[in-house]
Amino acid sequence: MxxxxxxxxxxxxxxxxxxxxxxxxxxxxxxxxxxxxxxxxxxxxxxxxxxxxxxxxxxxxxxxxxxxxxxxxxxxxxxxxxxxxxxxxxxxxxxxxxxxxxxxxxxxxxxxxxxxxxxxxxxEWPSYMAPEAKELGIKIRTSSYTRHHVNITMCKAKANGNYINSMLALKEALDCGCEEALLLDNEGYVAEGSGENIFIVTDGVIYTPELTSCLKGITRDTIIQFATQLGYQVVEKRITRDEVYVADEAFFTGTAAEVLPIREHDGRKIGSGRRGSVTEKLQQMYFDQVTGQSKDYPEWLTPVL
Ligand code: PMP
Known part of the structure; x- marks a missing residue:
């Protein structure tokens, strides 16, 4: 570099x-x-x-x-x-x-x-994962590392040192043949990926962990606004890992990862085992928005020239 x-x-x-x-x-x-x-x-x-x-x-x-x-x-x-x-x-x-x-x-x-x-x-950094992952989804595993406790490091700060935990979790997941880790909080509830927030879709309702130990993601906020605009109910709540196993769809969000479907978690297929229809709609809205194809939130795009 x-x-x-x-x-x-x-x-x-x-x-x-x-x-x-x-x-x-x-x-x-x-x-x-x-x-x-x-x-x-x-x-x-x-x-x-x-x-x-x-x-x-x-x-x-x-x-x-x-x-x-x-x-x-x-x-x-x-x-x-x-x-x-x-x-x-x-x-x-x-x-x-x-x-x-x-x-x-x-x-x-x-x-x-x-x-x-x-x-x-x-x-220039075109794609965080292999380009086909946007459609096929990625394989993740629950990390043996716990996400930061809210009173140990400050989880709402995007702080350099916090990323030791992310790097350990990601390396472990990669070594196990997965593409990303899912970290649980110190009570065992789903927190986030090493550099992404997580969403699941069950019976047409979209769930995401509440803002405790996970970062207040800007892509997370964007997706919540899009989902609400599309008429989906979005619920922020404690999520267990087995709720992810039986979800119809799951996806990660992040500036680098964008909107990334999860096809497998801990060896269990999620939903159909590829990008689900809700994920696809939100992903399309996201790409239309960031590339200026959509006119919905012009204030979100700051011209450089
Ligand atoms: N969680 C963590 C730990 C992250 O590093 C990131 C990336 N900044 C996110 C979530 C997603 O945040 P954002 O959508 O703002 O990029």
Missing amino acids: ADRDGLIWFDGEMVPWREAKTHVLTHTLHYGMGVFEGVRAYSTPNGPCIFRLKEHTDRLFNSAHILNMQMPFSKEQLNEAQRAVVRENKLDSAYLRPMCFYGSEGMGLRADSLKTHVIVAAW
């Missing part, structure tokens, strides 16, 4: 990609106290547009607030930085990575007198 052409926004300036470096005594590198976002820009008839930029920037600031990190830039500056990295790297569609980290001013856990640094990078 480091050896390529391009520009990265770094503390207010565009820096050549290869020179966007930091010291080995960077505080966040040692303890994981940092916050980030995963954002996408899509090619639309109005040129590249960033999907739900405002909500992603709001969540970044909320994450920093939760961790008590001082933000040296305003939301407007970071929104502009995100538009600029897509524009100046001449990207038509992109994955964007804003990230705030503590510098190398000190190493103590007190973390006093540390400076928050901010980067925004953008690159």
Whole structure:
């Protein structure tokens, strides 16, 4: 990733990609106290547009607030930085990575007198999973790792260190021949994937875990709005793993994963064993929206040019 052409926004300036470096005594590198976002820009008839930029920037600031990190830039500056990295790297569609980290001013856990640094990078990242997974669905397994407890790490912060748990769970799932993990909370209820929220469909009703240990996903919110618009009842509640086994449909949502059907969970076929009709409708609405084919929520698309 480091050896390529391009520009990265770094503390207010565009820096050549290869020179966007930091010291080995960077505080966040040692303890994981940092916050980030995963954002996408899509090619639309109005040129590249960033999907739900405002909500992603709001969540970044909320994450920093939760961790008590001082933000040296305003939301407007970071929104502009995100538009600029897509524009100046001449990207038509992109994955964007804003990230705030503590510098190398000190190493103590007190973390006093540390400076928050901010980067925004953008690159092409067409599909998180194999492209056919959008139709065929993926195989998942229940993780042996428990999702964060709400009073151990702060689950509503998209914090760097929280992703150790995600990476362990994903690696375990991949090693078992699955494509993603499903993490349960500390009480054994379904929480989320390593980087996605989960939905199930049973008897025409759509269920998703309540916002306790899972991240307040922006795609989750988009899908809830679409489903409601289509007339579905959407219920946020505690879900057990065996409710997923017997669901008619299940799917993951996330900025990177988009809307991804789940065809098998712990060796059990879900519904028909491929993308279900409700998932397909919501997935189509999602792609129509992000690529500017739908006129429903123009405020969700921020032009880059
Ligand atoms: N849960 C976790 C743990 C995630 O990392 C993500 C990706 N940001 C999500 C859920 C989905 O969130 P969003 O739809 O905002 O990308």
